[in-house]
Amino acid sequence: MPSLKDIKKRIGSVKNTQQITKAMKMVAAAKLRRAQDAAVAARPYAEKLQSVLSNLAAREEADAHPLLSQRGTSRALVVLMTADRGLCGGFNANVSKEAERFIRANEQGFDDIDLMIIGRKGRDFLKSRLGDKIVKVYENITTDATYKTAQLIGQEVVDAYSEEKYDAVFVLYNAFQSAIVQNVTLEQVLPIQPKEAEEGAEDSIDYIYEPDKAGVLSDILPKMVEVQFFRGLLESNASEQGARMSAMDSASRNASEMIGKLTLQYNRARQAAITKELMEIISGAESIK
Incomplete structure (x- = not known):
């Protein structure tokens, strides 16, 4: 005894x-408020941009721009967003396990699947499981993510897709719902998916391009990719703070x-x-x- x-x-x-633990909870609560406001504020713009470009992709030919081209299923890239620190419950493990599950489930569909990881914890979790598939790791960018950060990542992905290194690009992150609920979300970033026409709906939306179609597409399509990554970073940061506070x-x-x-x-x-x-x-x- x-x-x-x-x-x-x-x-x-x-x-x-x-x-x-009480001090860490207070710090996470203070960060959560700002992160939540940023994530919620980014949603309407990202959703509207995605809707517009989905409509645009449905009306344009696949060869109008490289980001619209629907190629085969040779190689894919998964961009995984995790945190650089732990002590946040199952936040890192849940999204990392989903990445592993997705890659294992689609190994027959794609000849090869590469993994780009944002956050140290995702790398630590997957390096012994999928170490041969990790092509790049970004560290120390999740807490103070800016649009410039998303722009650099987006440009790298767009260049790789345009050079036909990949036939599909996916992003995987925790979408913020509340301080105790984070939804693991998988989205296809490239190629840009055309919006499916609803049954019985009239196709009435049309676009006028100024100054020209090629210039507009070359500017707005890469921006959509950047916005999707930026939204993912904001959602992931808010989810991390909520998970840590909980x-x-x-x-x-x-x-x-x-x-x-x-x-x-x-x-x-x-x-x-x-x-x-x-x-x-x-x-x-x-x-x-």
């Missing part, structure tokens, strides 16, 4: 840990329960020690008589 000193020391250790809140509550149990154990051990001392005193007094 542990001594009183050992139990008291462990109580102190758990209390120190609890202070850390995980630290759970850890703090578990620490409180552990402190209660250890305190009870300490009091029982102390009571047993006092009773033992009293018995020894009484026994000594009786032996003197």
Whole structure:
């Protein structure tokens, strides 16, 4: 049985840990508000742009621009978005496992599937499972993601697709729903998918290109890819902060329960020690008589 000193020391250790988890929860809560506002604000623009370009892709020929061309299924690229730090529950593991599941399930459909990882934790999780498929890793860009960051990643992906290194590009990230709910989301980025015509709906939308079709497509199609990556980074960051806040809140509550149990154990051990001392005193007094 542990001594009183050992139990008291462990109580102190758990209390120190609890202070850390409470502080981390407060920091995550403060970051969550800003990250959530940014993610929610980006949704309408990203969704409208995607809708417009889906309509545009349905009306243009595949050879109008390289990003519209529907090629074979030779090689694919999956862009996985995770975090650089842990202590956020199943945030990193859930999306990393989905990446592994998707690649395993589609190995027969594609000749080869490469993996581009954003975030250190995704790399750590998958390097022993899919190390041969990881072609690039970006670190320390998820917390303060800017549009310029998404622009650099998007341009790299667009160049690779235009050079026909890949026939399809997917992005995989945690979409923010609430502080306790993050939805693992897989989207096809390239080629840009044409919008399916609804049954009975009239095809009334048409576009006028200024100054010309080639110039407009060359400017707006890569921008859609950049916006999709930017939205993914914002959603992933908000989800990370929400998951971390929830995980630290759970850890703090578990620490409180552990402190209660250890305190009870300490009091029982102390009571047993006092009773033992009293018995020894009484026994000594009786032996003197």
